[in-house]
Amino acid sequence: MERKSCSPLLLCLLILVIMGLVGYIHFKKELVNKLTNKVEFSEAGVREKDLDANDYGLAVEHTQKEFDNADKEVKELQDEVGKLNSAKEEKDKEVKACQDSVAGLNNDVAAMEKEKSDTDGKKTKWNEDINSLKQKLQDQSPVCAYFKISEEVLKKDPTIKELCPQIHTVVQ
Template sequence: MERKSCWSLNLCLIIFLIMGLVGYIHFKKELVSTLTNEVEFSEAEVREKDMDIKNYGLAVEHTQKEFDDVDKEVKELQDEVGKLNSAKEEKDKEVKACTDSKAALSTDIAAVEKEKSEIEGEKTKWVEEINGLKQKIENQSPVCAFVNITSEVLQKEPTMKDLCAQNAVEVKV
């Protein structure tokens, strides 16, 4: 009986050992399954990170292209501003020349206006003198009524005609 009890003890030990091994294998399978899931999750994360990196790379390329386009536009605008500045400088020079010309013309106009006012002043004097002379002619001296101006008197005294023009008789010889 001792053999039988040993045998059953051995059998129990073997069953217990087998159960332990099955439990151990099951534990290891669970561990492998968990590790496999973690590896797959990590690979998915790596693939996702690779896609993110590719997307960021594409975004960087797109942004760089936009920067290049903006730089190109800035250069074009700077060239255009340079052209406009040179045109502005030319126009400023023309404006300055016109302003200088205007100042010179203003000086000339002032001189002409002054000359005109002087001429008008002289004209006024002449008109006054002419009017005075006309007045003198119209207002002849009462002596002229008694003077008989003949051609002989005119030859001796030519101013008599001016003094008493209405009484002068032109005698044809």
């Protein structure tokens, strides 16, 4: 009987060991599932980090290209500004030359105006002198009244009659 009584005990012990093994296998399977989930999470994180790194690299590359293009444009604009500055300097020299020329011309004009005003003053004086002389010519000179000239002399020099219209002619 002892044999028989041991058999249920052994059977119970065997069932307990099997249950323990099943529990242990189940526990290990849960651990494997948890570790698999962690690995998948880690791999997903690594993939995401790789994608972020690739995006960052592309962004850096794009930004670098923009910087290079901006530098290129700045150099082109600096070259253009240099050309424009040299053209501006030439134009400034031309303007300065024109201003100097205008100043010289203004001086010439002022000198001419002064000369003209001097000439006008002289002209006025001369006109006055001419008018005075004309007046004197038109006035009968008392000297002419004392001249007596023959007609032959008057024929030779008719201007005498113009100078002294009241000259008396003498018949010879």
